Each structure stands twice: as C-alpha cells, then as structure tokens.
Amino acid sequence: MTEILSDSEADERLGTHWTRSGAVISREAELASFMQAIEVVDRVAVLAEAADHHPDIDIRWRTLTFRLSTHSAGGLTAKDFDLAQQIDEVLAAL
Numbered sequence: 001m002t003e004i005l006s007d008s009e010a011d012e013r014l015g016t017h018w019t020r021s022g023a024v025i026s027r028e029a030e031l032a033s034f035m036q037a038i039e040v041v042d043r044v045a046v047l048a049e050a051a052d053h054h055p056d057i058d059i060r061w062r063t064l065t066f067r068l069s070t071h072s073a074g075g076l077t078a079k080d081f082d083l084a085q086q087i088d089e090v091l092a093a094l
C-alpha cells in the first residue's frame with residue numbers, strides 16, 4: 001500500500017512548478033504550439049503507463065494542465081511526486 005502524505009509532507013515536495021489543492025497537485029504549462037502540446041502529452045503518456053500512474057490532463061490549445069492524485073489511496077503519495085518530477089523533466093527538455 002502506498003502511504004498517503006500529510007499536507008506538510010506534500011508541500012515540502014511541491015517544488016516551484018506545482019501547486020496543491022487538497023489531495024491534488026497541479027501544474028500548468030504553455031507550449032509553443034498545439035502540436036508541441038500533443039507531443040508532450042504523448043511523452044507523458046509513455047511515462048504514465050510505465051509507472052502505472054496517470055495524470056488528469058487538460059488540453060486547451062497550447063496550454064496543458066496536469067493534475068495528480070493517487071485515486072486508489074485517496075490522497076497524495078510518492079507516486080504523484082515521482083511522476084510530477086518526470087513531467088517537469090519532459091518540459092525542461094523542450
């Protein structure tokens with residue numbers, strides 16, 4: 001069972017790009033184009049599948065919003081922050 005993080009534990013792991021609202025962390029990213037946004041989604045999809053942990057992804061033209069929470073645990077866990085880090089790496093590598 002993946003352990004649920006407390007609010008303070010979660011806030012310590014947020015970093016600069018993510019915000020927390022309750023048991024959900026989110027990050028917005030504005031890309032150069034709609035097609036680049038879709039490329040990012042494709043890359044994140046591969047990482048999510050490999051981790052068996054999937055973000056909610058909102059696509060609005062070239063703005064992506066990723067939301068993470070561990071549904072099976074009913075809160076934030078290390079899985080959310082591990083995938084968030086991977087999402088940050090995809091975006092930083094553009």
Ligand SMILES: C[C@H](O)[C@H](O)[C@H]1CNC2=NC(N)=NC(=O)C2=N1
Binds near residue numbers: 052054055070
């Ligand atoms: C059966 C499968 O392993 C589970 O449903 C996985 C899939 N992806 C998931 N993604 C997220 N964000 N939370 C989960 O609890 C989760 N569980």
